[in-house]
Amino acid sequence: xxxxxxxxxxxxxxxxxxxxxxxxxxxxxxxxxxxxxxxxxxxxxxxxxxxxxxxxxxxxxxxxxxxxxxxxxxxxxxxxxxxxxxxxxxxxxxxxxxxxxxxxxxxxxxxxxxxxxxxxxxxxxxxxxxxxxxxxxxxxxxxxxxxxxxxxxxxxxxxxxxxxxxxxxxxxxxxxxxxxxxxxxxxxxxxxxxxxxxxxxxxxxxxxxxxxxxxxxxxxxxxxxxxxxxxxxxxxxxxxxxxxxxxxxxxxxxxxxxxxxxxxxxxxxxxxxxxxxxxxxxxxxxxxxxxxxxxxxxxxxxxxxxxxxxxxxxxxxxxxxxxxxxxxxxxxxxxxxxxxxxxxxxxxxxxxxxxxxxxx
Amino acid sequence: xxxxxxxxxxxxxxxxxxxxxxxxxxxxxxxxxxxxxxxxxxxxxxxxxxxxxxxxxxxxxxxxxxxxxxxxxxxxxxxxxxxxxxxxxxxxxxxxxxxxxxxxxxxxxxxxxxxxxxxxxxxxxxxxxxxxxxxxxxxxxxxxxxxxxxxxxxxxxxxxxxxxxxxxxxxxxxxxxxxxxxxxxxxxxxxxxxxxxxxxxxxxxxxxxxxxxxxxxxxxxxxxxxxxxxxxxxxxxxxxxxxxxxxxxxxxxxxxxxxxxxxxxxxxxxxxxxxxxxxxxxxxxxxxxxxxxxxxxxxxxxxxxxxxxxxxxxxxxxxxxxxxxxxxxxxxxxxxxxxxxxxxxxxxxxxxxx
Ligand SMILES: Nc1ncnc2c1ncn2[C@@H]1O[C@H](COP(=O)(O)OP(=O)(O)OP(=O)(O)O)[C@@H](O)[C@H]1O
Ligand SMILES: [Mg+2]
Numbered sequence: 001x002x003x004x005x006x007x008x009x010x011x012x013x014x015x016x017x018x019x020x021x022x023x024x025x026x027x028x029x030x031x032x033x034x035x036x037x038x039x040x041x042x043x044x045x046x047x048x049x050x051x052x053x054x055x056x057x058x059x060x061x062x063x064x065x066x067x068x069x070x071x072x073x074x075x076x077x078x079x080x081x082x083x084x085x086x087x088x089x090x091x092x093x094x095x096x097x098x099x100x101x102x103x104x105x106x107x108x109x110x111x112x113x114x115x116x117x118x119x120x121x122x123x124x125x126x127x128x129x130x131x132x133x134x135x136x137x138x139x140x141x142x143x144x145x146x147x148x149x150x151x152x153x154x155x156x157x158x159x160x161x162x163x164x165x166x167x168x169x170x171x172x173x174x175x176x177x178x179x180x181x182x183x184x185x186x187x188x189x190x191x192x193x194x195x196x197x198x199x200x201x202x203x204x205x206x207x208x209x210x211x212x213x214x215x216x217x218x219x220x221x222x223x224x225x226x227x228x229x230x231x232x233x234x235x236x237x238x239x240x241x242x243x244x245x246x247x248x249x250x251x252x253x254x255x256x257x258x259x260x261x262x263x264x265x266x267x268x269x270x271x272x273x274x275x276x277x278x279x280x281x282x283x284x285x286x287x288x289x290x291x292x293x294x295x296x297x298x299x300x301x302x303x304x305x306x307x308x309x310x311x312x313x314x315x316x317x318x319x320x321x322x323x324x325x326x327x328x329x330x331x332x333x334x335x336x337x338x339x340x341x342x343x344x345x346x347x348x349x350x351x352x353x354x355x356x357x358x359x360x
Numbered sequence: 361x362x363x364x365x366x367x368x369x370x371x372x373x374x375x376x377x378x379x380x381x382x383x384x385x386x387x388x389x390x391x392x393x394x395x396x397x398x399x400x401x402x403x404x405x406x407x408x409x410x411x412x413x414x415x416x417x418x419x420x421x422x423x424x425x426x427x428x429x430x431x432x433x434x435x436x437x438x439x440x441x442x443x444x445x446x447x448x449x450x451x452x453x454x455x456x457x458x459x460x461x462x463x464x465x466x467x468x469x470x471x472x473x474x475x476x477x478x479x480x481x482x483x484x485x486x487x488x489x490x491x492x493x494x495x496x497x498x499x500x501x502x503x504x505x506x507x508x509x510x511x512x513x514x515x516x517x518x519x520x521x522x523x524x525x526x527x528x529x530x531x532x533x534x535x536x537x538x539x540x541x542x543x544x545x546x547x548x549x550x551x552x553x554x555x556x557x558x559x560x561x562x563x564x565x566x567x568x569x570x571x572x573x574x575x576x577x578x579x580x581x582x583x584x585x586x587x588x589x590x591x592x593x594x595x596x597x598x599x600x601x602x603x604x605x606x607x608x609x610x611x612x613x614x615x616x617x618x619x620x621x622x623x624x625x626x627x628x629x630x631x632x633x634x635x636x637x638x639x640x641x642x643x644x645x646x647x648x649x650x651x652x653x654x655x656x657x658x659x660x661x662x663x664x665x666x667x668x669x670x671x672x673x674x675x676x677x678x679x680x681x682x683x684x685x686x687x688x689x690x691x692x693x694x695x696x697x698x699x700x701x702x703x704x705x706x707x708x709x710x711x712x713x714x
Contacts, residue, residue: 254412255445257432259510260462269458273449 036089040082051077057333059119060326069119076111080104124330127316150331153312159222160297160308161290164229168237168286169279171230176241176278177267181253191242194235202232206299213300220305225297229290237282244278245271280349288339309335362422362513363388364409364546369418371404378404380570381418386563389544391537392575393557395593396567402550403442405567406516409548410437422513433462438512438545440520444503446491452478452502453487459510477505480539481532496523501532508539515540515547521556533560554594558582566590586706588699591632597660600638600670602631603701611698611712616645616666621693622710628701631712635660637695638672640681644690644714652679663689667714690714 055073056065087100112120127133131149179187202209209228210219218224248271256266272279294310307315313335317328343350364386371379379401386392394402407413408420411432419426427435438459446455453474460470478484481501491499500523507515520536521529537560540547551557557564558578565575566589574581574590585591591599604613606629611618613631640647640663647665659679663670670689674680681687693713700707 249443249445251441251443251445252447254407254410254432255439255441256447256458258410258412258435258437258439259459259506260433260436262433265462270447270449 036086040086043082043085044078047078047081048074051081053329053332053336055116056325057124057329058121059116060124060324060329061121062324062326065325066119069116072115073112076108076115080108080111083107124326125334127327127331128334147315148307148312150312150334153307153309156222156306157291157309160225160229160293161287164226164233164290165283165286167226167230168233169283172234172237172241172282173272173275173279175234175238176243176275177245177271179238179242180245181250194238197235202228203295206295209296210299218300220301220303222306224300225293225308226290228296228300229293233286233289237286240282241275241278244275248274277349280346284342284346284350287342291339362546363424364514365419365421365424366405366409367419367421369405369408369415369420371401371408371413372416377570379408379415382570382572384565384572384575386546386548388546389541390563391540391547391549391561392563392565393549393551393561394565394567395551395554395557396573397593398552400567401570402567403518406439406518406548406550409514410439410516411435435514436510436512437514437516438507438510439516440500440503440507440518442518442550444491444499446499446502446506448491451488451490452483452494455491455502456487456505456509459506463510473509474505477509480508480535481505497525497528500524504532504536508543511543512545515545517547517549519550519552522552529556536560554596558594564594566593568593584706585632585697587704588630588632589704591697591699595634597635597671597673599697600631600633600635601699602633602667602670604629604631606698606710613667618712618714620710620712623707629707630699630701632697632699633670633691633695635671636673638670638689638691640672640674640687640689642688644688647687647689649681649683649685649687651683652681654679663687665689 051074052070055070055077059066059069059073081104084100084104087104088097091097091100127150133147133149179191213219213224213228218227253266253271256270257263261269292310293308294314297306297308297311313328313331316331364384366382366384369379369382370377382401382405394405396402404413408415411427411430411434415428420428422435447458450458453471456474456478457470460474465473475484475487478487481504483498483501483505486494486498486502491502494502500520504517504520507517517536521532524532533556536547536549549557549560561578563575564578564581566573566581568589573593574586576584581590581594585594585599588601592601602613604611604618606612606620606625606627608626609617610620611629611631618631640661645665645667647663647667647670649661650664650669651662653660654677655673657677658673658675659677661672661674661679661681663672667689672689691714693711696712698707698710698712699705
């Protein structure tokens with residue numbers, strides 16, 4: 001027995017901590033780098049088309065795209081963007097990120113200048129300044145003045161997106177608060193029916209919606225898509241906002257009321273500020289929904305009564321130019337820009353959505 | 361600075377009674393402490409006083425006028441919530457200023473009194489922080505400052521000191537009491553800490569299961585508890601409660617017969633005797649020490665005897681007896697409290713001794 005113990009003891013001696021630590025560090029590094037590598041590989045096919053569009057919009061000349069330019073430009077841009085992404089992940093400090101952004105931009109500009117500098121031009125963006133694009137291309141007779149200046153479509157899109165967003169946010173916020181705070185008869189039924197509505201894809205309702213809009217007399221007006229888009233998104237947005245309000249402690253509101261606030265003041269000063277995350281999130285989602293809408297803006301007009309960016313892009317791509325890739329790409333970039341900027345500046349709030357509420 | 365009354369107030373949650381037919385009256389400037397186990401309806405009572413909950417039945421009166429229908433914001437009640445309920449989107453200073461915002465106090469004046477009150481609760485250095493950047497104790501003090509700044513008619517404190525360390529708690533107790541006297545504000549303090557209740561309050565209200573078990577001065581509750589619950593809830597270490605039978609011969613507990621004085625209707629009773637009143641001085645009931653715990657200033661023993669397990673205190677910091685040692689326990693008739701086991705009430709005019 002005692003012999004056995006003597007043999008067993010050395011195995012139980014204190015382990016080689018430094019060796020274990022080295023191994024753990026190596027494993028950790030390996031894991032981290034394989035993850036980064038994997039994400040990079042996956043993101044290349046997703047990123048490439050975006051770069052193509054951007055590069056094409058600055059390089060294509062009437063008649064076609066020089067694919068050599070395309071590849072050379074992407075060979076510069078993709079590594080720069082991925083490099084910055086990696087830097088963003090690895091450096092949590094703001095200055096470091098700024099520095100890497102500057103470096104990446106400088107490298108990209110220099111690389112582009114060297115490789116494709118002579119091929120870049122702004123010609124495809126002339127649609128931004130010339131009101132009669134089609135007539136310039138096809139001659140005055142062709143389009144009959146029907147095709148608008150892009151800014152017309154831009155501001156229409158803006159109106160649709162902004163107005164429906166404002167309506168959605170206001171209604172969803174108030175309804176979400178009410179559903180979260182007040183017990184009324186039929187509340188659970190109401191919540192259930194909100195969920196049921198999500199089962200139907202709105203496109204299934206295109207024809208009834210068309211009929212309703214027709215009877216109401218809003219056909220061929222911008223109010224039609226604004227109204228429809230608002231209604232379609234509301235159930236889901238109400239749910240989101242209810243979730244945010246549910247997360248606001250009840251006693252804070254009561255405290256405000258004992259401090260002399262009316263219910264409305266308590267809502268305004270104390271409850272609402274804690275749901276800002278939700279409001280920003282649904283604002284962005286709601287805006288982008290309106291900005292990108294195609295189906296209902298086309299379904300609810302019978303002629304060319306109004307133009308928005310999506311119909312403008314479609315027209316540019318399909319009807320007029322056919323093969324002018326440069327113009328299509330330029331319009332796409334212009335169309336993409338607002339959504340992209342919104343996402344970039346507000347992504348912090350959008351990620352909160354998945355967490356399903358606010359932190360205290 | 362109001363006289364506050366509750367008249368037969370009941371609060372139902374569905375079929376459950378959170379507060380069950382409570383009547384209570386507080387004089388202007390009085391400081392009352394509510395003691396009771398978790399879930400006995402303390403917070404619910406405060407919320408009804410603050411106007412957050414509507415009583416299901418009964419009336420709430422401020423200075424004799426019924427205020428059931430007066431809204432919370434018009435009652436001018438300062439309340440420190442159990443959870444502090446600070447406004448997370450505002451800084452500490454803005455939190456403290458919030459009640460003044462609706463009173464139309466000029467800005468400079470409001471800020472001046474906010475800084476004074478912050479000084480009082482020792483949070484002056486924290487005024488620019490957000491509540492999430494404060495410790496629990498600091499949050500509690502902000503909540504207290506916010507409740508005090510509006511010079512309330514009635515101050516309701518729902519365990520306002522539970523998160524403070526012992527030293528700070530001691531000084532805050534005195535601070536609160538001092539401020540309360542200075543403002544002359546009627547105050548109700550909810551606490552689990554009976555020492556807090558006994559040291560701060562003019563009157564203690566002992567609650568259990570939605571009812572008031574007993575109310576009175578700290579001294580009265582300690583020496584003359586009306587119910588077994590009040591006796592067992594107040595006092596630390598807790599009172600000894602020994603079940604027995606009252607007979608013509610005396611009080612029979614197990615095999616032992618104790619001498620009694622006074623009325624002797626036969627019935628089952630509980631004998632209550634506080635640990636500090638049991639003495640081990642060489643005569644009385646033989647017992648064996650089964651544990652000794654040093655509490656600092658004194659030592660708490662548990663001894664097993666024919667009466668059952670009995671706790672007693674000796675004023676020595678080092679244990680005098682060891683486990684297994686034999687002692688004899690006795691107690692005075694004056695310190696014994698007898699309860700009718702069926703009615704759960706104290707029996708007047710009877711006492712026992714050993
Ligand atoms: N909004 C509510 N809905 C239903 N029941 C409630 C509600 N609020 C409190 N109760 C119930 O009422 C009873 C009293 O609750 P209360 O909060 O007053 O207890 P408490 O004495 O403050 O306890 P603690 O010391 O734990 O804070 C509890 O049984 C509780 O479950
Ligand atoms: Mg409570």
